[in-house]
Amino acid sequence: MTWVNVVVQGLLLGGLYALFATGLSLMFGVMRLVNLAHGDLSIVAAFLALAIVDGTGVSPLWTLLVVVPLMAGVGYLLQRGLLNFSLRGDDPLPPVLVTFGLSIILQNLLLELFSADAQGLDAGRIENASIRVSDRLAVGWFPLLTLVTAVAVLVGLQLLLSRTQLGRSFRATSDDPEAASLVGLDHRHVFAMATAIALATVAVAGLFLGVRTTFTPSIGPTRLIFAFEAVIIGGLGSIWGTLAGGLVLGVAQTLGAQLSPGWGVLAGHLVFLAVLAFRPTGLLGRRVPA
Amino acid sequence: MTPLLEVHRVASFYGDFQALFEVSLRVEEGETVAVIGANGAGKSTLLRTVAGLQGRGPGTVAFAGRPLDGVPTHRRLALGIAMVPEGRRIFPSLTVEENLKVGARRDRPGRWDVAAVLDLFPPLADRRDRPGSLLSGGEQQMLAIGRALMANPRLLLLDEVSLGLAPLVVRRIYEALPAIRAGGATVVVVEQDVGQALAAADRVYCLLEGRVALEGRAADLTRQQITDAYFGLGGSSG
Numbered sequence: 001m002t003w004v005n006v007v008v009q010g011l012l013l014g015g016l017y018a019l020f021a022t023g024l025s026l027m028f029g030v031m032r033l034v035n036l037a038h039g040d041l042s043i044v045a046a047f048l049a050l051a052i053v054d055g056t057g058v059s060p061l062w063t064l065l066v067v068v069p070l071m072a073g074v075g076y077l078l079q080r081g082l083l084n085f086s087l088r089g090d091d092p093l094p095p096v097l098v099t100f101g102l103s104i105i106l107q108n109l110l111l112e113l114f115s116a117d118a119q120g121l122d123a124g125r126i127e128n129a130s131i132r133v134s135d136r137l138a139v140g141w142f143p144l145l146t147l148v149t150a151v152a153v154l155v156g157l158q159l160l161l162s163r164t165q166l167g168r169s170f171r172a173t174s175d176d177p178e179a180a181s182l183v184g185l186d187h188r189h190v191f192a193m194a195t196a197i198a199l200a201t202v203a204v205a206g207l208f209l210g211v212r213t214t215f216t217p218s219i220g221p222t223r224l225i226f227a228f229e230a231v232i233i234g235g236l237g238s239i240w241g242t243l244a245g246g247l248v249l250g251v252a253q254t255l256g257a258q259l260s261p262g263w264g265v266l267a268g269h270l271v272f273l274a275v276l277a278f279r280p281t282g283l284l285g286r287r288v289p290a
Numbered sequence: 291m292t293p294l295l296e297v298h299r300v301a302s303f304y305g306d307f308q309a310l311f312e313v314s315l316r317v318e319e320g321e322t323v324a325v326i327g328a329n330g331a332g333k334s335t336l337l338r339t340v341a342g343l344q345g346r347g348p349g350t351v352a353f354a355g356r357p358l359d360g361v362p363t364h365r366r367l368a369l370g371i372a373m374v375p376e377g378r379r380i381f382p383s384l385t386v387e388e389n390l391k392v393g394a395r396r397d398r399p400g401r402w403d404v405a406a407v408l409d410l411f412p413p414l415a416d417r418r419d420r421p422g423s424l425l426s427g428g429e430q431q432m433l434a435i436g437r438a439l440m441a442n443p444r445l446l447l448l449d450e451v452s453l454g455l456a457p458l459v460v461r462r463i464y465e466a467l468p469a470i471r472a473g474g475a476t477v478v479v480v481e482q483d484v485g486q487a488l489a490a491a492d493r494v495y496c497l498l499e500g501r502v503a504l505e506g507r508a509a510d511l512t513r514q515q516i517t518d519a520y521f522g523l524g525g526s527s528g
Contacts, residue, residue: 165391165392165394168384168388168391168392169392171381171383171384171388172381172384172389172392174383175381175382175383175384176379176381178343178363178375178379179375179379179380179381180381180392181342181343181362181363181364182341182343182363182367182372182373182375182379182438183367183392183393183437183438183440183441184364184367184368184393184395184441185364185392186362186364
């Protein structure tokens, strides 16, 4: 029963990782941009929520209503005003350097504004409440909510990509930017919309992270690595792969930690390396919906 | 009357290589114009310049009297200039129907929609849920034309329509031209097949090494004139 519990907790943790991975996967799928500031942007969202909670006293989950649209707007402007300029030409290096620089700037900005103290978002009773399935298996409400939210976000994104004109414009621009301009699509706007949606999901991820655990201005890169691992394990560009990748990473980490408390993160890395070595296209192949 | 498209003394460069030298071209609303010429004569470069895909050089391009300097490709479509690029450039991860839908524009309503295009090119109707990458060359060409029509263009630029296609397929595509014209589009077609171009067009421009070597009404030009211009044998204008 212990092992069942470990796997269940791993799946729930994986929901959080899938949430983190969604935006990274979307941005890579649409514009082949690896956003190294991805993790830091999620921490920015967590601090934004913290500032609102401190200022108004509302529960952190309510701040989603403000933080998500705000981060989407930030995403649009960030892409339009900065990242698009790094994507000119075929050189993959400029976007990497630009987002790496952005990551450092964001970390230091947060350090200036909020100090290096560990912070947390207090969501009240839901944080510790759980459903008792049996004597030795309990499912926390909040981790469950995280997983359900992750699935909902991914289903929503899948529907957006497959059913809407915006989704078609994402896929068309990803396929062939020049041909996309011939059908009237401005890739600068399309990319900016993709980043807006990606950062909206990043905001949700950052907020759930902030409720689940404590955060400091410098933990963004760790979140980036987990998100990156989830994307690679699942398969680049595959929406369901992103969910699968997050879940596999979560289970690997909790199983590793069960064996020995220090092995959790290591086990995740090992699974990631094994996937890279034996199945480089990821678990769900290389279908590219975005 | 203002021509629908006026290209005036346009030059174009690829790095140090000059592809067009002071090329001028007029297209009146409602007519069909063919641009012919050998490989590398600058036909595609001319169309790409009109569509805004080619870097700007000296000279002007005006659409319905409006200069297009600095207008990016996607805005030119909003004005009514659609182009079917060389190589078709179908979006491979979109289905046939999605390829058409992505070409639609709310600000350009008109005769063409998904149903009308599938009616024009029946082979596409049977494959509407197939990915664009799984179509034959002829079907891809039909889809590329249909995708461009979805924006209800005033000016339709067709680049290398018959390149690599079987004669029967080429004929089917050219048979669609009258319906496309009836839908309100003026057509400029770049074609290597001179016979096909002469049959379809009202007027013909022949390019030779980046210059206009010959222009005239399709009906008035003789085979000899065209051959001379095509291969630069006349000496006077080449």
